[in-house]
Amino acid sequence: MKYTTQQFKHCDLVKVSGRIDSLTVQELEAVFNDLLEAGHFNLVCDLSEVEFVSSAGLRLLINVQKSCRKLDRGELVLAQVGERVFGALDLAGFVPLFRMEDDVLQAVGSF
């Protein structure tokens, strides 16, 4: 798992690549926690290069979404969700809980 972050005026982008499993999710959780603790609740997660995600990864996404949406203060938007990741989100019943955008630009521009 690798990630990059980019800060914009109205949101932050976290681009993840590789494998999100119970091991690697811990590093990603720290990234999101830093953003949330800094009061950044408008988040875009670019998942285009994620090859594998287990329910441990989905658990992180849903917990971040809960933090963002709290008090209507923001939202986690998923961008470029690939087939595999979408399949897992679907299996978990998480699809209705995320706004998904095909395009990172669209996602960032929506905040």
Place this chain on the structure above:
Amino acid sequence: MKYTTQQFKHCDLVKVSGRIDSLTVQELEAVFNDLLEAGHFNLVCDLSEVEFVSSAGLRLLINVQKSCRKLDRGELVLAQVGERVFGALDLAGFVPLFRMEDDVLQAVGSF
């Protein structure tokens, strides 16, 4: 000359390709005028695919910039300015009058 526009929450993107000359600039001027008349003063112009621009094209950009910056209500940001376009802007002394971003995402995310 061809163009596409995309509206975001805090700005509009105009992506231009081809040749901006005294003929084609008229169509582009209409596009920008529509945006300005609609009160959209945060604009990004993606110039990556512009192959040729004469001073007639630069004149449009500077006039749009004047409208945007008036009363500090906005700004025209140039994104992905290629070598040719930059050379012309430089010759015209316009380089200091525009914020330029290498990346459209960065430009859109800056509003």
Place this chain on the structure above:
Amino acid sequence: MEQSKTCSFPAVCASLEAISLQVKEAADVAGLDDDAAYAIQLAVEEACDNIIEHAYGNNMRGDIECTCEATPDGLVVTLRDHGDPFDPDLVPPPNLDSPLEERDAGGLGLHFIRKLTDDFCFQFDAEQGNVLMLFKRRSLSE
């Protein structure tokens, strides 16, 4: 056609990628298509997560033994551990419809295993340890 390979891994998260790789290779040997291969990889991953977190959860250390066997119909993956047993029938299904605030972020592992395999079975034995067999069918067009 019948080919079998067994590997043993320490029951820690750092083993997950290697286990996944073993399953992927076996899935290719067994002639599973990409979707089926991914499905069984994910099911095995969830099962291993549970072994690490729950079976060996109480500060126990141990191994996960993973056997992949290509059968005429597809792929069987057998996971063995010597941690705590449990009763899968007592695990309630996850709630997949509640609103975000009430949504439980956990409890998805068994659900994934159920949905991603064509068959699976748990066996618990004080001496042999815990055994989970997961089966993924080769699609007929292959």
Place this chain on the structure above:
Amino acid sequence: MEQSKTCSFPAVCASLEAISLQVKEAADVAGLDDDAAYAIQLAVEEACDNIIEHAYGNNMRGDIECTCEATPDGLVVTLRDHGDPFDPDLVPPPNLDSPLEERDAGGLGLHFIRKLTDDFCFQFDAEQGNVLMLFKRRSLSE
């Protein structure tokens, strides 16, 4: 090496792309590198803009005759029109430093021609019409 080609175009903006293409082809024949070719294309474009807008500006119709000639040193482009003459020496240089609000968006054409060519010269003759010769040198490394 000396090659020359003359074309005539109606003095309207719709001719600009075709003129630019003629210049580009001649620049290639003359062995100009891409940067020099682009520079002379842009200089010719600015000159034609002025002919269309100013020389023929007062509702006059007419042609632009464009001659491209490869010389031992580079490329000479000659533009002829039968519109109004003017005195280039009376045209003040553009202000390139004033703040945005005071910046004149026009007045760049002659400046571009000056900067983008290695030499140029205007000739005005009541019978022959107006002539502008633009010269771009072939870079020595070519």
